[in-house]
Structure formats: structure tokens, C-alpha cells
Amino acid sequence: MTGSQTTALLSVRDVSLQYNTANSVVTAVSQLSFEVHTSDRFVLLGPSGCGKSTLLKAVAGFIEPTAGKITLAGKPVCAPGPERAMVFQEFDQLLPWKTVTGNIMFPLVATGMATAAARERAALYIEKVGLSRFANSYPHTLSGGMKQRVAIARAMAMEPGILLMDEPFAALDALTRDRMQEELLRLCADTDSTVLFVTHSIAEAIRIGTRILLLSPHPGRAKAELNCDGIDTADASGEHLSQRIRRLLFGNLVEEDTADD
Ligand SMILES: Nc1ncnc2c1ncn2[C@@H]1O[C@H](COP(=O)(O)OP(=O)(O)OP(=O)(O)O)[C@@H](O)[C@H]1O
Numbered sequence: 001m002t003g004s005q006t007t008a009l010l011s012v013r014d015v016s017l018q019y020n021t022a023n024s025v026v027t028a029v030s031q032l033s034f035e036v037h038t039s040d041r042f043v044l045l046g047p048s049g050c051g052k053s054t055l056l057k058a059v060a061g062f063i064e065p066t067a068g069k070i071t072l073a074g075k076p077v078c079a080p081g082p083e084r085a086m087v088f089q090e091f092d093q094l095l096p097w098k099t100v101t102g103n104i105m106f107p108l109v110a111t112g113m114a115t116a117a118a119r120e121r122a123a124l125y126i127e128k129v130g131l132s133r134f135a136n137s138y139p140h141t142l143s144g145g146m147k148q149r150v151a152i153a154r155a156m157a158m159e160p161g162i163l164l165m166d167e168p169f170a171a172l173d174a175l176t177r178d179r180m181q182e183e184l185l186r187l188c189a190d191t192d193s194t195v196l197f198v199t200h201s202i203a204e205a206i207r208i209g210t211r212i213l214l215l216s217p218h219p220g221r222a223k224a225e226l227n228c229d230g231i232d233t234a235d236a237s238g239e240h241l242s243q244r245i246r247r248l249l250f251g252n253l254v255e256e257d258t259a260d261d
């Protein structure tokens with residue numbers, strides 16, 4: 001569902017992002033525009049270094065665009081806020097001294113929720129990600145996949161307007177990654193979440209996304225925006241889209257290259 005007839009939830013308009021280093025200015029993203037609508041699973045797909053994480057950090061409000069404008073529900077984004085929850089790639093994004101429940105409660109309580117209500121909300125989302133047996137476990141006792149589930153539960157428990165996910169499954173083994181993708185789709189359907197999802201895997205983009213924005217190599221620029229709602233990775237429509245994305249990203253160089261991580 002793209003909701004193109006409705007007002008965008010997230011609007012990124014002519015956004016450029018730069019880093020000032022000691023010797024130079026690095027342009028990470030150049031004049032990028034796109035819109036995310038409620039219930040979209042909008043995927044940013046591009047090669048390493050094209051500015052995907054930088055862009056997500058700007059949407060989260062951690063860094064400010066050098067040019068252009070980012071608005072959420074019509075309001076300019078200028079600082080982090082609980083309506084944008086982020087899941088990172090790294091397994092160490094959990095607080096090691098807090099249990100699974102404690103990790104999920106932490107941002108809820110920090111943003112003003114009463115402890116009892118936060119505990120109840122945490123239990124609900126722990127159940128949604130299938131970790132009820134581990135509610136009182138500490139992060140160091142969990143596998144990578146379980147830690148990512150906790151991070152997803154923590155972000156979703158905020159019930160944010162938009163969930164920002166930066167390659168959340170990239171460090172997982174292929175089987176766990178496959179299962180987590182399936183689980184995320186189920187959770188999104190269950191909670192009607194809006195997601196901005198970053199990946200450099202074509203297969204993952206097609207599986208997760210309702211829309212995909214292809215980004216050029218460094219600095220990231222929009223190459224094409226594709227609708228992939230309802231396209232099944234397992235059948236001919238998925239294969240056709242995958243080939244099309246390869247051609248758009250790499251030209252004719254990859255006609256014989258079917259590798260995708
Ligand atoms: N703190 C920083 N200071 C200077 N340059 C940076 C900084 N962070 C990122 N960059 C540069 O900005 C560009 C985009 O980086 P970014 O991490 O956003 O890419 P990415 O698309 O997320 O890559 P990957 O897929 O490898 O995670 C790169 O050239 C990178 O070197």
C-alpha cells in the first residue's frame with residue numbers, strides 16, 4: 001500500500017548531507033527527494049558508502065541536512081523524537097546491564113510512561129517477537145538473532161510513527177536472516193507499522209519493501225523508485241524485478257552476475 005493519494009508521513013526534499021573532516025568536506029548524500037506514506041515499507045537500496053546510514057540518521061534527527069528539508073507529519077525534523085525509533089545493525093545496541101524487559105522499558109520510561117504501563121507494554125512486544133521465556137535474560141546470554149529481536153521489540157514498543165531500520169539483519173547468518181525477514185513482515189502487518197528500511201541486498205529489498213528507492217554510489221543520489229508491493233521474491237515477478245534493479249544499479253555489467261548477499 002503506497003497511499004500516493006494521501007499526504008506523505010515523511011517527506012525528504014532536495015536533501016544533501018555533508019561531513020566536515022579535518023582536511024575536506026565529504027558529500028554523503030546529494031539532493032535526494034522521496035516520500036514515505038503511512039503503512040509503507042520504504043526501502044533505501046544502494047552500495048556501501050552511498051549515504052544510507054547518514055540519511056537515516058538525518059531522518060532520526062541526529063544530524064542536520066546541509067541543504068533541503070525533512071518533514072514528518074508536516075513538521076520539520078530538527079531533533080530526535082519518540083515518534084522515530086531506530087534499529088541499528090550492530091548486536092551491541094542493547095544496554096548490557098539491563099534485562100530484555102529492562103531494555104524495552106528504558107525508552108518508554110525515559111519518554112514519560114509510568115513504570116507499570118511500560119512493563120506491560122514491554123511484555124506485549126516481547127511476546128510478539130517470541131521471547132517471553134527470555135524476558136529476564138541479559139543481552140550477553142542471547143544469540144545475535146535474539147538480540148536483534150529485542151532491538152526490534154524495543155523500537156516497536158515505542159509505537160513510533162515510523163520505524164527506522166539500518167541493515168538490521170546484515171550481521172545475521174542466512175537462515176536467521178530469512179526467518180527475521182519473515183517475522184518483520186508479520187509484525188508490520190500485525191501493528192500496521194510504517195518502516196524506512198536500509199539494505200544493500202536486492203533480495204531483502206524486494207522481500208521487505210512496498211517501495212524501493214535505488215541510490216547511486218557515493219555520493220548517494222536517487223536513481224529510480226520502484227513499486228514492489230505484492231511482488232513475491234520466490235516467483236517470476238520477483239526475479240524480473242531483481243534483474244531490473246541489477247541493470248539500473250550496474251548497467252549491463254551484471255547480466256551474468258546473479259550473486260546477492
Ligand atoms: N562521521 C563521518 N565523518 C566523515 N565522513 C563520514 C562519516 N560517516 C560517514 N562518512 C562518509 O559518508 C559516506 C556515506 O557513509 P554512510 O555510512 O552513510 O554509507 P552507507 O551507505 O550507510 O554505507 P554502508 O552500506 O557501508 O553502511 C561515506 O563516504 C563515508 O565515508
Ligand SMILES: [Mg+2]
Nearest residue numbers: 052053054166
Ligand atoms: Mg550504513
